[in-house]
Amino acid sequence: MNLLLIVLGLVSLIFGGHWLLKAAVGFSLRLEIPKIVIGMTVVSFATSAPELIVSVKSALEGHADIAFGNVIGSNIANLGLVLAITILISTISVKKSFYITDWPVMIISSVLLYGFIAFDGVLQRYEGIILFSFLIIFLVYLLKFQKTAVVDELPEDDEELPLYKDVLFLVVGGVALWGGSELLINGAVGMAKHFNISERVIGITIVSIGTSIPELAASVIAVLKKEKAISLGNLIGSNVFNILAVLGITSIITPITITDQGLLSSDIFWMLGISFLILPLVFAPVKMKLTWKEGVILLLLYLLFMYKMFF
Numbered sequence: 284m285n286l287l288l289i290v291l292g293l294v295s296l297i298f299g300g301h302w303l304l305k306a307a308v309g310f311s312l313r314l315e316i317p318k319i320v321i322g323m324t325v326v327s328f329a330t331s332a333p334e335l336i337v338s339v340k341s342a343l344e345g346h347a348d349i350a351f352g353n354v355i356g357s358n359i360a361n362l363g364l365v366l367a368i369t370i371l372i373s374t375i376s377v378k379k380s381f382y383i384t385d386w387p388v389m390i391i392s393s394v395l396l397y398g399f400i401a402f403d404g405v406l407q408r409y410e411g412i413i414l415f416s417f418l419i420i421f422l423v424y425l426l427k428f429q430k431t432a433v434v435d436e437l438p439e440d441d442e443e444l445p446l447y448k449d450v451l452f453l454v455v456g457g458v459a460l461w462g463g464s465e466l467l468i469n470g471a472v473g474m475a476k477h478f479n480i481s482e483r484v485i486g487i488t489i490v491s492i493g494t495s496i497p498e499l500a501a502s503v504i505a506v507l508k509k510e511k512a513i514s515l516g517n518l519i520g521s522n523v524f525n526i527l528a529v530l531g532i533t534s535i536i537t538p539i540t541i542t543d544q545g546l547l548s549s550d551i552f553w554m555l556g557i558s559f560l561i562l563p564l565v566f567a568p569v570k571m572k573l574t575w576k577e578g579v580i581l582l583l584l585y586l587l588f589m590y591k592m593f594f
Contacts, residue, residue: 285473292467293493296333299459300497304329305444306452312443331524333494336464338533341486347539348546349471349486351406354530355550356491358393358522362557363585365495366518369502371578377515377571385519386562388421392526393558397551404541411534418527467493483543484592487550515565515573522558553588557581 307329328335334357341350369375395417399410444452471485498521533539541547564577 285470285477288466288470289474289489289493290470292463292465292470293496295459295463295466296337296494297463297497299456299461299463300329300333302452302456302459303332304456306449306456309444309449309452313446313449328524328528331521331528332460333463333497334525334529335532336460337467337490337494338529339536340464341468342533342537342539344468346468346472346482346486347541348482348543349468349490350533351400351530351539351541351546352483352486352543352550353490353494354525355546355554356487357495357525358554359487359550359557359585359588360491360495361498361518361521362561363581363588364492365499365502366515366573367578367581367585368499369506369578370573371575371582372503373506374572374574375515377565377573379571381515381519381565382562384425385516385523389519389522389558392417392523393555396526396530397555400541400551401547404544404547406530406534406539408535408538411531411538414527414531415535418523418531421523421527481543481545483546483550487546488589488592515561519561549591557584560584 334353338350338353341347341353392414395414396406399414400406467490471490472482474480474489475482475485498518502518530539560581564580565571565573568576
């Protein structure tokens, strides 16, 4: 029963995120907001909506370990699973913006989060405000100086819909996200109790992989269709949003208090380690290319991380 709730919740979150994205792009086009701004703000927030809704709801209901584990696990899954599978299928070229902006901002965000959470195990409201402010500064910088670094991930979605459709997608998407988060959290908490597994493990594994499925599906489909080179920046951008937007906004709404020390003594170091590792992998052995060899390394690391979670 719990597994059914989790599956239904994930399906609802995926569709809800997609519908919300269509509505967001539709309203943006209607308001004649430049595409570059849509891609960086509206699309990024909409694709992070499942993680955000799940984390806020978990924290408000007293399941902070699921809220925090969801983000840490999603960031590890984006690089160790999604990126690994993508480059196992096809080699990708890495753009210069990777080491100029994307990677440094991801590392600064990750280290900042560690600094906030490591000593007292609490992500306070003012720390959330600092994280979210850093995101705003980063977005303003990108809009001003790095417009070419932004890739339009979903050009086929850039159509202006009739107003009633925009409103319908907004309402249905919002309800699907809310309902999906309710089902997913109830199922995850129920499964944790049934199998006597900690909420941290459920958050890091099932919940985080589930909320990373849209990124995985989009990456694999794009590679198979050979329509565009998958930008490493998209996945790194997702990790930046998870920390600065999802945890930032969640802790502004309600401070996040970690109860399972495994999140602080182990999981966050895995996230930092894989994030740091991406830089040398991009430069060796083939400069500015990620091939199947790097994919194998990342996937093996992810499988080792999963093994350590359960054994």
